[in-house]
Amino acid sequence: MVSSVPILTGTNFAEWKEKVEFTLGVLDLDLALREEEPNPLTEESTEEKKEFYKNWEKANRLSIMFLRMTIASNIKSSLPPADKAKAYLAAIEERFKTADKSLEGKLMADLTTIKYDGTRSMQEHCIEMTNLAAMLKNLGMSVDDSFLVQFILNSLPPQYGPFQINYNAIDERWTSNELANKLVQEEARLGREGIKVAHYIQGAGPKAGKKHQMSHKRAPSRMNDNQVNEKKKAKKDEKCHFCRKIGHFQKDCPKRKEWFEKKGIPYDPEHKLK
Known part of the structure; x- marks a missing residue:
């Protein structure tokens, strides 16, 4: 004892x-x-x-x-x-x-605002809400089972709308355990039909999840053989008419700039030698 x-x-x-x-x-x-x-x-x-x-x-x-x-x-x-x-x-x-009053307020807030977001199974969700009600009871604040049923129903996402309508239409009222069993069956039915509960993200806007981080840049697309050959050809056409080397044009030639400096002539990229 x-x-x-x-x-x-x-x-x-x-x-x-x-x-x-x-x-x-x-x-x-x-x-x-x-x-x-x-x-x-x-x-x-x-x-x-x-x-x-x-x-x-x-x-x-x-x-x-x-x-x-x-x-x-x-x-x-x-x-x-x-x-x-x-x-x-x-x-x-x-x-x-004092501690009990503060904890009562937190537990009651959790019980009335908690939402099923699909990150866990429906069974785990119902167990969590039942545990919150049990903790309130331990603090001396009893939550009637009919209220717990309503809290669970209010926590459901839009995908369970038909289920809620059906429950409100029948005369029979379920206990929280019966409701949990029915919701587990409904979860399985929605899964078979390919209907999934989207994860609820607080404060997410219409573009949530689409913004890439700077470290997640796209890799450059690969070039096919024709593009590679064209690039090589363009590179080859980059021939300097001053020093006769390939890889740059005359206006960018460092030797040409040195020649202008030696002659004491202001450098002009467009100047044509006679």
Whole structure:
């Protein structure tokens, strides 16, 4: 029975508290959680008061030990010292009250905005949404199964439009498990018909995915034999009439430029020698 109590990790406080209180109650060790500490014993204390004090002290000591045994080490070290089980449990609850509210908001936002984009199977998608609902329940915020069904339906892309219309048209209402099984079958049917769910990319415009990176330039197209021969012929026709060498024209000839410099004549590429 003790092993059924989960370790308090920070996201399961509601579940942890419920199981701790139940387990201590079954073990008859919850007296210190239900009753305030009795007054110190005196010589005039009755046997009944002495027995109650003894039972309370035992329950308090073992309850604190039990609480500490079921708390993760990193959380345990951040909690104040405990000498009263009831006060210790209250301190733990206060510690996670703010965190639970913040986490509840995030989980609920995820549950209501999550969309099926085809990157995973429909079964995995439904399991994720069911897990979100279970985490909310652990935090003390229960999500009715009928609401979970609606959240799952709202998460579907346009390809599942006929499926949604059919569901709304029938009188029968499915559980979330039944809906998940039907959606897995619908996913298989769409696959057989060649209909796939496009990956949803937030903020993608009409040209998304078409922009090439600078490092992904196209390779130059290959030339056929005729083009190669024409290029060689054009290269051969590039003959300098000044130095008679092939590969450049007269206006680009370095020796011609040197000749102009030696003669003290301003260089003119279009100048014709006489």
